[in-house]
Amino acid sequence: MEVRAISKYVRIAPRKARDMARAMQGLPVAEAIKIAQFSERKAARQLEKTIRSAVANAENNAKLSADDLRVKEATVNAGPMLKRYWARSRGMASPIQKKTSNIRVVLTDDK
Numbered sequence: 001m002e003v004r005a006i007s008k009y010v011r012i013a014p015r016k017a018r019d020m021a022r023a024m025q026g027l028p029v030a031e032a033i034k035i036a037q038f039s040e041r042k043a044a045r046q047l048e049k050t051i052r053s054a055v056a057n058a059e060n061n062a063k064l065s066a067d068d069l070r071v072k073e074a075t076v077n078a079g080p081m082l083k084r085y086w087a088r089s090r091g092m093a094s095p096i097q098k099k100t101s102n103i104r105v106v107l108t109d110d111k
Helices: 014-024 029-038 042-060
Strands: 002-010 070-078 081-086 093-098 102-108
Touching: 014 029, 014 042, 014 070, 014 102, 029 042, 029 070, 042 070, 042 102, 070 093
Parallel strands: none
Antiparallel strands: 002 102, 070 102, 081 093
16 A cells, blocks of 8 residues: 655755655665664755655554555655845846755555
8 A cells, every 4th residue: 555745845956855865765664764864964854754744644544554664756846936036236136046845755565
């Protein structure tokens, strides 16, 4: 059975989080959380929160054991951009794009 969790509008650029998500695919949940805890990247904290949310969904809604779960899929897609402007010389302005991400984690018990 598959269980999923989605974190939307996370304030990190998708490009910075995708490699961390790829590293967690196919791993048991305990190992994926351990990798996230020992990484110093901001993306690791956000992915860990999403994985823990998916585990909670599996335990409470689907009555599955966390020991049997694996990360089937972890994807990071682009969310909406916050558009801001930075003041420059001679009264000009430069655009700033503050990117957001939508993180999706799918767990499975391989049955």
